[in-house]
Amino acid sequence: MTLQLKANSDAIRDALRRHGRYELFHWTPAARLPSVLEQGLLCRRELEARTVAYDAHGYGRAGKEEDFAGFVCVSFLPSWGMMRRETGPLAVIEMPSTIAGIDRSFYCPDNTARNDYEFDEVSTWTELEHFEALFAGPNEWKLSNLQAEVWIPDGIPVDFFRTVYFRSDEDLQDALRACEPLAANLPRELNFRVKMTHFPDPDYEKPDDLDWEEIPIR
Amino acid sequence: MSEQVVGKIVVLEPEQQTRRDVVFERVAGALMGGAIADALGWPTEFARKPEDLHAAGLRYPITEFTAWHKRTGGRFLTRIDNIQPGDYSDDTQLTLSLARAIRPDGTVEHEYFAQQELRYWLDYARGAGATVTAAARNASRTRSDWRWNYFRFKRGKHDLDYRGAGANGAAMRMSPVALANANDPDRAYVEAWKNAAVTHGHPRAILGAVVFAEALRRLLRGHDQTADEFIADLRRWVRSLRPPSDDPDVRYWLTRWNEGPEQFDQLWAEYVSEIDSMIGRAIELRSQPLEETYRVLGCFHPATKGSGTASVVAALALFLHHGKNFERLAIAGANILGSDTDTIGAMAGSMCGAWLGYVEIPERWAAIMADYSYLNRVAEYLTLVSMRQALDNDLRARVSSIPPPPMRLLDAMKRQDIQDRRPYWHPLFGTGRVIKAESQNVGLRQPRGRVVMATVQFEFGQTCKFSSFLSLKPPSEERPRRPKRKAPQMRLDI
Numbered sequence: 001m002t003l004q005l006k007a008n009s010d011a012i013r014d015a016l017r018r019h020g021r022y023e024l025f026h027w028t029p030a031a032r033l034p035s036v037l038e039q040g041l042l043c044r045r046e047l048e049a050r051t052v053a054y055d056a057h058g059y060g061r062a063g064k065e066e067d068f069a070g071f072v073c074v075s076f077l078p079s080w081g082m083m084r085r086e087t088g089p090l091a092v093i094e095m096p097s098t099i100a101g102i103d104r105s106f107y108c109p110d111n112t113a114r115n116d117y118e119f120d121e122v123s124t125w126t127e128l129e130h131f132e133a134l135f136a137g138p139n140e141w142k143l144s145n146l147q148a149e150v151w152i153p154d155g156i157p158v159d160f161f162r163t164v165y166f167r168s169d170e171d172l173q174d175a176l177r178a179c180e181p182l183a184a185n186l187p188r189e190l191n192f193r194v195k196m197t198h199f200p201d202p203d204y205e206k207p208d209d210l211d212w213e214e215i216p217i218r
Numbered sequence: 219m220s221e222q223v224v225g226k227i228v229v230l231e232p233e234q235q236t237r238r239d240v241v242f243e244r245v246a247g248a249l250m251g252g253a254i255a256d257a258l259g260w261p262t263e264f265a266r267k268p269e270d271l272h273a274a275g276l277r278y279p280i281t282e283f284t285a286w287h288k289r290t291g292g293r294f295l296t297r298i299d300n301i302q303p304g305d306y307s308d309d310t311q312l313t314l315s316l317a318r319a320i321r322p323d324g325t326v327e328h329e330y331f332a333q334q335e336l337r338y339w340l341d342y343a344r345g346a347g348a349t350v351t352a353a354a355r356n357a358s359r360t361r362s363d364w365r366w367n368y369f370r371f372k373r374g375k376h377d378l379d380y381r382g383a384g385a386n387g388a389a390m391r392m393s394p395v396a397l398a399n400a401n402d403p404d405r406a407y408v409e410a411w412k413n414a415a416v417t418h419g420h421p422r423a424i425l426g427a428v429v430f431a432e433a434l435r436r437l438l439r440g441h442d443q444t445a446d447e448f449i450a451d452l453r454r455w456v457r458s459l460r461p462p463s464d465d466p467d468v469r470y471w472l473t474r475w476n477e478g479p480e481q482f483d484q485l486w487a488e489y490v491s492e493i494d495s496m497i498g499r500a501i502e503l504r505s506q507p508l509e510e511t512y513r514v515l516g517c518f519h520p521a522t523k524g525s526g527t528a529s530v531v532a533a534l535a536l537f538l539h540h541g542k543n544f545e546r547l548a549i550a551g552a553n554i555l556g557s558d559t560d561t562i563g564a565m566a567g568s569m570c571g572a573w574l575g576y577v578e579i580p581e582r583w584a585a586i587m588a589d590y591s592y593l594n595r596v597a598e599y600l601t602l603v604s605m606r607q608a609l610d611n612d613l614r615a616r617v618s619s620i621p622p623p624p625m626r627l628l629d630a631m632k633r634q635d636i637q638d639r640r641p642y643w644h645p646l647f648g649t650g651r652v653i654k655a656e657s658q659n660v661g662l663r664q665p666r667g668r669v670v671m672a673t674v675q676f677e678f679g680q681t682c683k684f685s686s687f688l689s690l691k692p693p694s695e696e697r698p699r700r701p702k703r704k705a706p707q708m709r710l711d712i
Contacts, residue, residue, distance in 0.1 A: 013609060022607040098609060162606070169232070176224055183225025194232040 003157070009101030011128050016097045020141045023162070024074040024097045024150060025198070027082070029055065030089035030166065030175045037182050037190075041093070042155040044069040067119035068112070071151040074099070076134075076143055078165075080200040081111075089171040092198045094163040095156060100131065104153040109133045111147035123151075163191040167199040241604060243575040244438050245397045246597035251544060251571020252393055252564045253310045253593055254583045259552040259563035260307040260345060261286050266556050279553040283586055288345075295660045295687065297669045299344070304586040307345035309564040312391035314589075314613075314680060315339055316413065317596045322608035324399040326409045328467075332357040332364035332416045338646045341628065342682035345560070347524065348373050350387035353380075353417035364416050365467050366474045374520075381478050384420030386529035388413070388427040390561045393568045394596070396434040398603040406435050408462045415471055418526065421482070421489040426526025429456060429493060430565055433534060437572040438604075445538055449501060456494050461486055493527040500535040509554060511535045517557040524558050532557065533565035537573075544570050544578050592679030615648035615678035627674065631686040634670040642674065650676035665690055 006012065016022065028036055035052060044065070047054045078092045100107070107130045108122050125133075134150075136142040166172040172192055222229035261280060265271050268278035274286045283303035291297040315335035319327045337358030343351065352371035356362055368380045392410050399406035407428055414427035433452055436443075443451070461482065462468050475482045496515055503511045516522030517532050540547035547570050551563030571579060584590065595613065602608035620643070623629050627642035627650070636642075638655045654673040659665035671685040 017609060017612065022602065022609060096609065163230070172229065176222075176227065176229065179227060180224055183227045186226040189226045189228060191228050191230050193230040 004103040005101050006103050006105070006126070008128055009098075012101040012131055013098055015128065015131055016100065018139055019135050021076055021097050023094050024076060024099060025078045025092050025094055026072065026074045026156075027078050027090055027092045029086060030091045030171055031178075033091050033164065033175050034178050034182060036093070037158055037161075037179055037186065040155050040157045041072050043072050043153070046155055064113070064119070068151065071106075071153055072155055073112070073149050073151055074156075075147070075149050077146055078198045079147065081147070084200045089174065090167065090199060091171075091175060092165040092195075093161050094165065095160045096162065099152055099156060099160055100150045102152055106151050107131045107134055108149045108151070110145045110149075112149050112151070157187075158190075159187045161190055163193055165193055165195040165198045167194070167196055169194050238601060238605065238607075241400070242597060242601040243577065244572050245400075245601045245604065246594060247571030247574060247576040247579060248393055248397055248434060248438065248568045249313070249571070249593055249597045249600070250576060250579055250584055250587065251548075252313065252568035253306050253587055254579065255548045255551055255563035255567025256309045256560045257283060257304055257306045257587065258548050258583075259559035259561075260301070260305075261288075262552055262555055262559045263307075263345065268555070270555075278555075279549070281549055283583065291660060291669070291687075294662050295667065295669075296662075297658050297660050297671075297685070299671070299683075299685075300656070302588070304583075304588045305344070306588055307560050308343055308347070308350065308387075309390040309561055311339060311342070311344065312350070312387075313393055313564075314592070314596060316391050317394040317600060318611065318613045319413075320394055320398045320600070320603060320611060322603055322610055323606065324402055324405050324409070324603055326395060326413050328364045328412055328416055331413065332367060333362065334646055336416070338644070341631075342684050344683065347385060347387050349383045349385045349423075350417050353383070353387075357416065365470050367416055368419070368474075380419040381475065381480075382420055383418040384422030384526050385418065385524040386423070386426055386526045386558065386561050387524075388415075388418045388423045389430045389526050389530050390564060392427045392431045393434055393565075394600055396431040397438065397572075397597075397600040400435055400438045400604040403432070403435065406431055408465050408468070411462055412465070412467055412471075415468075419475065420526070421486045422492075423526035425459070425486075425489050425493050426530040428459070429527075430530045430533070433530075434569055434572055437569050445541070449497065449534075449538070453494055453497055456490060456497070459486075459490050489527065493531065496527060496531040497534065500531050500538070503535075504538060508535060508539055508550065512554055512557050517554075517562070523556075524561070529558055529562050530565060532562045533569065536562060536566035537569045540566075541570050541573055544574055545580050548583075589680050595679060613678075615644075615646065615676060617645065617648045618643070620645075627672075627684070631670065631672065631684050634668065634686055634688050636670055636672045644674070644676065647674075647676040647680065647682070648678055650674040650682075653681070659690070660687070661690075667691075 026041055083090055106123050106126045108117060108125065112122055134143055134148040136144050166175060172194055176192060258280060261274055261276050262271065271278050274288060276284060276286050285303055286301050288299045288301055289296050290299050316331060319331035319335060321327060336354040340354050348371055352369050353367055356369035357364065357367050370377065370379045395410045395413060396406055410428045410431035411424060414424045418424060432455060436448065461472060463472060472482055499514055500511050503514060512518060512532055515528040515532050516525065517528055522528055536547060536551050540550050548563060548567055551566055552559050587593065599608060599613055625643050627644045630636050630642060636652060636655050638652055641649055641651050643649055652672050653675045656671045658669045660667055660669050667687050667689045669685055669687050671683060673681060673683045675681045
């Protein structure tokens with residue numbers, strides 16, 4: 001996997017600093033972690049080429065996932081909405097936000113799965129102005145939408161992984177045992193850490209209709 | 219909770235209080251606290267009694283920032299340096315220099331620090347000590363090697379060399395290393411050790427630097443210990459100290475050091491036990507006035523006043539006395555006349571700022587500190603480094619290509635052709651504007667030369683005051699040079 005930076009990657013880097021955003025996240029079922037640590041985060045097309053098993057997700061309209069099969073999705077916040085659908089233990093991988101400067105990456109200010117976005121259009125949003133559209137303002141840390149996404153072509157090598165987060169110590173220890181055979185051969189030191197706030201609350205139930213007056217003010 | 223390691227996987231403690239603003243609060247407290255205590259203690263650095271302050275336009279005790287003046291340039295070329303309220307001395311200058319040398323992973327670019335920062339610091343140094351000045355001069359030579367920056371220098375009537383340089387000039391600048399490695403004790407230790415060795419070769423200086431860095435690093439972590447537990451833990455750590463000879467740079471340094479008449483390891487053990495007993499004495503004297511602790515530590519004696527170990531222990535004592543109140547600590551530190559008030563104050567101020575957080579630092583002082591915004595930027599960067607989230611060091615100036623000679627600051631200073639409000643270019647600091655230019659004639663009975671001082675506000679955020687001396691005598695009237703004596707010819711014929 002060869003990585004090349006965009007011609008304007010310095011400008012992207014400056015923008016990241018200006019917005020105070022230093023990390024990007026990708027979540028995966030914890031059971032997939034050994035494979036991810038062995039091969040890196042691979043796009044669907046690459047997984048198929050290497051005959052690596054994966055869980056297929058629906059992605060908006062039928063067949064839309066095929067359009068994005070050459071890219072990996074990362075976001076500034078771990079995507080709780082998608083994670084809620086999973087039942088098993090999960091892992092959230094933290095990477096430096098500078099990967100947004102990899103050549104051909106594109107930026108979507110919202111959840112790309114929405115019907116408003118089609119690959120042919122979104123994949124052309126590769127410039128600084130499109131990147132700036134992810135944020136609420138020119139110097140804002142806040143995102144224009146919490147589901148804003150960055151799409152990286154082909155995949156992300158393990159070298160870029162900094163920390164893997166788990167919901168509980170139990171999940172962490174299970175993952176550690178599963179990853180033990182690979183641990184010595186990782187290209188660099190990697191942190192494992194428990195951080196509950198990266199994961200959706202398992203007991204959370206989305207109310208049908210929010211009644212603001214009934215929510216106590218703490 | 220002990221750290222769990224499997225191959226290259228390191229299990230970190232569960233993340234709880236690592237919100238960026240919480241860390242920033244303490245890092246900014248440490249940086250601003252150190253700078254304020256330095257600025258407040260600078261006027262009294264060389265005063266032995268209250269009357270000495272009158273000559274500088276000050277009154278004892280010092281309780282607020284005021285404008286004052288300092289005589290510099292020696293006996294024959296005395297000049298007056300007008301110092302504004304909130305101006306800081308070499309302690310904070312070198313702290314900022316070191317911060318600029320810190321990489322995003324918490325290591326220090328020692329070569330850049332030695333050959334760039336130290337080299338150009340000589341032009342704008344304020345209140346610099348003899349050792350650091352000699353080290354900076356030597357480090358700026360083309361062939362110098364930061365790993366063994368051997369030099370000789372004079373202190374009073376004594377000729378000293380690098381191996382004997384045991385002053386507090388290394389410890390005083392060490393806070394960025396501690397702040398950048400708040401969660402990485404091993405890296406903090408090795409980097410503090412190596413950076414101290416760039417300017418000082420004596421175990422006292424290196425020990426002072428690493429102990430200060432470790433004390434500050436521990437205080438950054440929060441209020442989970444009492445003062446007694448903090449000191450007891452620190453002493454246990456001090457007793458276990460060994461030179462970090464696993465590091466190849468340190469190993470090289472030790473080999474070179476041991477080429478001298480003494481063996482470093484023996485001296486190291488001796489001074490580890492010295493600083494441990496000094497901390498013990500400081501604890502015993504906790505109920506006594508601070509002056510008594512300073513006296514026992516040798517902080518009033520000209521020979522030991524600036525010692526690396528004594529200064530750090532004095533700063534610890536000052537922190538233990540007044541650590542609950544930054545204002546009281548800074549004022550107390552500045553008014554113990556006869557001691558190294560700015561350095562001890564700066565170190566204790568950093569510890570207190572880290573402990574209490576920026577919120578406890580009086581705003582009336584912080585607001586008029588020179589380079590307030592830049593200090594905040596440095597704190598922001600070090601916060602990100604400590605959380606290992608920094609992308610790159612953006613504290614350095616972006617230096618454009620070399621402009622024509624009239625725009626070059628150092629050349630213009632040499633020619634004394636400096637104009638107020640005009641932009642100039644500096645090879646390390648980039649573009650800046652002269653915000654104040656002053657000129658003075660100097661000489662004991664009659665003017666012997668002219669000194670021009672220019673305060674330059676650089677675009678990257680720091681303000682520096684440069685000065686240059688130019689003899690008033692035309693070159694022809696200067697003392698004729700002694701002709702070079704010819705070397706005697708060797709006669710080979712018999």
